[in-house]
Amino acid sequence: ILYGGFNQTWLANCLRRRWLMATLLGLLVGAGAAALLLFVFPNMSNVTSYLQVKSTEENFIIDEPRQRPSPVEIERQAMNHLALLKSPMVLEAALSDQTIAGLDAVRNQGNEALLWLTNDLKVSYPGDGEILEVRYEGKEDPVQMEKVIDAVVNAYRDQVLFKERLQATATHEDLKVVLDAKEKELEEKLASLKSRLELLGMSREEIEIPTLQSEIRMLESQIAEAQKQLLDVEIMMQLAYGHSRAPSVLEGMVAAAMEKDPTMAMYKQQEFQLKQMYQQRASQTRNKQDAQLKRLEAQIQQTQMESEQYRVAAEKEIRDQIRKMPDDTLRAAHTEYVIRKAAAQASLKEYEEKLQVAKDKLQSLGVEDPEVEMLRQDIENQTEIANSLAQRVAAWQVLQQTRDRQMQANQTGMDKVTVIQRAKSLANVNTIERYSIAGVGGVAAMGLTCYAIALMEFRRRRLNSPTDIDEGLGVRVLGVLPSATLKSLAGNSLVATQVAESIDNVRATLMHDSTSAPRQVVMVTSSASQEGATVAASSLALSLARAGRRTLLVDADLRSPSLHRLFGVPVEDGFCEVLRSEIDLADAIRPTNNEGLYLLTAGVCSHDAIYALATDQPQAIFEKLRDQFDFVVIDAPPVLGISDTLSLGQYVDGAILTVLRDHSEIRRVHKAIEQLRNMGIRLIGSVVNGVPLKADRRVVRLHQVAARPMPQLPPKTDA
Known part of the structure; x- marks a missing residue:
């Protein structure tokens, strides 16, 4: 305890x-x-925009069937889109718009708007499909954040997708140049054929060897087909090379590499820590010219400059490395190019050898010059190639016109990336x-x-219940009393009745113990003031008097007496005067209104009376009292703080220690017990005050009967 x-x-x-x-x-x-x-x-808002990203883009320039991209290539394209959407190039383009820069949500970020978007903007593929989600969750105004998200999406389309479209346009221009060259070459060959026919003076209808001519035409057709395959292979190789070096792919790889760069992460972490220190210092001082603020600001600028220099150098180095490193897609395209080109060249060589044999045989029969026939066949082949190129150029023009009309109508169905939902907000999510x-x-x-x-x-360890005294400190509990004051004890109240019933248990224990050991002079004390010692002492004295014992109640609390107020007598001519030998003991003892109960008040306290307690003078007084009374109950002052109680304890048969529930501190109570025992004062037990008790119904009934006025008999009348 x-x-x-x-x-x-x-x-x-x-x-x-x-x-x-x-x-x-x-x-x-x-x-x-x-x-x-x-x-x-704070309240958070959720702003979301959805884009549809196609794994392949429709291409009308080359009408070859395209294979479905592999999962690795699809994942690579998805990572490129994720990196490019949060790249500084796209975010800076979005923030450069004056309308966006003037929004409160952006202006509140100050110079950290780019870092804010980089950290808080979430880009992902929900469900690993073709739907790209651009999400922002924050406390900023959702209406303003809708504009910011739309600006980021538009900047991505303008900065990345538009460049890819420009590259495709460049490919279209290259095809037009090839078509013009073929048409010019075709015109020259037609002029050469016309001049040769005029020189020979013959026409095509004069050749009469249909079998050889049919064979020659078939071989020439096969040669033309092989040449067409060679041309298609060359064009596909050029397109594959151009796609592998597209700016969007290169920028995506650079952005992805920079996101994983530990040095850039270190610079960002260092800059973030310096800014945190700057904000903390700024919140502590109002002096904008503070030396520490200036030093932190200089360190932030130095870190930003070093980070920017390192980023420029690292991006240049990464671009050089990417240009030098082998491209798996380009390598696969090159392997296919080599195989198809070798096969086409072998077929072309075989057809040319067969054609030469047929021409030699036809010439030996005396027909027209094979060169004329070969020139005609070449013209037919070139015409077919020119027609194919013209169709592709026309298809591109149709595609471009379709895109232009969709852009005018606010539609983007032909684009690789389509906005299927503009930014929409959900407030207070x-x-x-x-x-x-x-x-x-x-x-x-x-x-x-x-x-x-x-x-x-x-920490004060106050008394919780009688168990703390009985089981905790090992002191017997003689009884428990409810909360009561001297004023409540003066009247015939229910509290006084309860106290009387409870104190009777203490009196019974005391009278029983007195048969085996003398308990004639009993001192009632406490460890500290205001713990109910006076209530317990006066109640015990009344109980002994009701039991027919001649009892004296002594107010020994010389410094702070109170029993004289309870019994309504003056404090003078009491125990202090007896100690000073000013009056006789018999004159100081006063009877009370209760039969068998007498009172010895404290008297007027002085230093002489206090000093007299430490002498042998009280011994003679208590010997006289033992002869005159059956029981002497002493209301003593607290044990701790003053020595009066310990001095009185030398003349008593035992002491009762009163404690007050929820008030007495257990450590102080234990200290008081130890002091009493060290002085050789026998501790009879303790009385616990302030314990809430439910009045027994028999006690309540008896109190009600006692409070009722007695009925009066009618007066007798003479008959």
Whole structure:
């Protein structure tokens, strides 16, 4: 009980004693904590935009069937889109718009707007499909954030997709140049054929060897087909090479590499820490010219400059490495190019050898010059190739016109990336979570406050119940008394009745013990003031008097007497005057209104009376009292603090220690017990005051009967 830990029993009793303080302070702290959490966790808005990203783009320039991209290539394209959407190139382009830069959501970020978007903008593929989600969650105005998200999406389309379209346009221009060259070459060959026919003076209808001519035409057709395959292979190789070096692909790889660069991460972390230190210092001082602020600002600028220099150098080095490293897609295209070109060249060589044999045979029969026939066949082949190129150029023009019309109509069905939902906001998405956090935090703060108050109360270790005295300190509990004051004991109240019933148990124990050991002079004391010693002493004396014992009640609390007020007698001519030998003992003892009960008041206290207690003078006084009374009950002052009680204890047969529930400190009670025992004063037991008792119904009924006026008999009349 003296050194035990803080447990549930102590917690309940401490809170019972300090319930008002714990409740009010807990509510105050809990409300403050809830308000603080509501401030720390503001209302959040959710702004989302969705884009559809196609894994392949329709191409009308080359009418070869395209294979479906491999999963690795699809994942690579997806990572490129994710990196490019959050790349500084796209975000800076979005923030450069004056309308966006003037929004409060952007202006509040100051110079950290780019870092803010980089950290808070979330880009992902939900479900690993072709739908790209651009999401922002924050406390900024959702309407303004809709404009910011739309600006980022538009900047991505303008900065990345537009460049890819420009590359495709460049390919179209290259095809037009090839078509013009073929048409010019075809015109030259037609002119050469016309001049050769005029020189030979013959026409095509004059050749009469249909078998050889049919074979030659078939071979020439096969040669033309092989040449067409060679041309298609060359064109596909050029397109594959151009796609592998597209700016969007290169920038995506560079951005992805920079995101994983540990040095850039170190610079960002260093800059973030310096800014945190700057904000902390700025909140501590209002002097904008503070030396530490200036130094932190210079360090932030130096870190930003070094980070920018490193980023430029690292991006240049990464671009050089990417240009030098082998491209898997380009390598596969080159392998296919080599195989198809070798096969086409072998077929072309075989057809040319067969054609030469057929021409030699036809010439030996005396027909027209094979060169003329070959020139005609070449013209047909070139015409077919020119027609194919013209169709592709026309298809591109149709595609471009379709895109132009869709752009005018605000449609983007032909683009690789299509906006299927512009930015839409959902305000106050965290209302339930916010109030839940505030509620839980407030309840936790209130609980911690109550716990802290209980812990502070526990440090004093006040008395919780009679068990703490009986089992904790090993002192027998003679009885328990309800809360009572001297004023409540003066009248015929229910409290006085309860006290009388409870003190009768103490009197019975005392009278029983007196048969085996002398208990004639009993001192009632306490460890500290205001613990009910006077109530217990006066009640015990009254109980002994009611039991027919001649009892003297002595007010030995010389410094702070109170029994004279309880019995309504003057304080003068009491125990102090007897100690000073100013009056005789018999003159100081006064009878009371209760039969068998006498009172010795404290008298007027002085230093002489206090000093007399330490002499042998009280011994003679108490010997006389033993001869005159059956019991002498002494109302003594507290044990701790003054020596009066220890001096009186040398002349008594035993002491009763009174304690007050929820007031007496167990350590002080233990100290008082030890002092009494060290002085050789026998401790009879203890009386616990302030214990709530439910009055027995028999006691209540008896009190009601006693309070009722007695019926009066009618007066007798003479007959």
